[in-house]
């Protein structure tokens with residue numbers, strides 16, 4: 001199978017830079033006229049899939065919003081993953097996993113193996129127990145042609161208290177070290193267009209890359225960027241942050257697109273508009 005990074009690069013060539021988040025928040029379910037139940041997650045997920053998959057390089061289900069419904073919620077995710085695999089629609093499972101290495105192996109088995117019911121194309125990871133604690137997931141992704149997105153500079157304002165620490169030291173800020181580790185990870189793999197170890201950098205980080213002396217031009221993988229739309233970053237803000245690495249950026253929008261539901265045609269129109277907005281700003 002083609003490595004994840006190359007599959008994502010091809011999907012972005014074909015369908016553009018948009019990733020639509022599948023975030024069935026209770027308030028959105030209500031706004032769609034649905035009750036807060038696992039069956040509603042199925043209706044919600046199906047509508048987003050059918051409306052948005054043609055206009056998005058990937059879909060990113062927010063796992064927490066499925067876990068709220070226990071095993072019935074996870075069953076909806078399993079169904080989504082099976083359908084997407086059949087249709088070759090790329091999935092980023094937004095599970096933000098991170099634990100000590102021995103436990104991390106179990107998370108890797110769950111999300112990145114080829115025989116687990118929750119195994120899918122890629123998963124988000126938190127490196128804040130140490131980047132190397134992610135090793136089992138990084139190795140599983142490489143072995144199974146799957147991908148990871150490692151949190152580097154998150155879109156929330158609180159992230160700074162951890163991610164910006166150390167900026168005046170020789171090693172640079174924590175986020176800078178995470179980015180260097182992800183770059184090295186991709187350097188050790190074989191791929192054509194992009195490596196399969198991605199980063200998460202929020203569209204809302206403003207001047208942080210400059211302030212932390214981070215140069216993303218050396219980074220050789222995909223950059224998942226949330227924060228566009230509902231969190232306030234415009235397409236212009238986003239491409240100002242990512243000047244020079246535009247082609248690597250997979251831009252997530254969840255509520256910004258999902259608020260157009262519940263009709264499939266309206267979701268499709270919202271996804272097309274978001275994609276057009278991004279493509280125009282990217283130039």
Ligand SMILES: O=C(O)c1cc(=O)[nH]c(=O)n1[C@@H]1O[C@H](COP(=O)(O)O)[C@@H](O)[C@H]1O
Nearest residue numbers: 062094124154155202226230231253254255
């Ligand atoms: O990993 C993520 O996707 C993520 C990282 C981050 O720094 N900020 C962030 O908002 N996210 C996720 O991206 C989605 C953003 O949703 P909207 O703000 O509705 O577009 C949510 O599912 C968040 O959990």
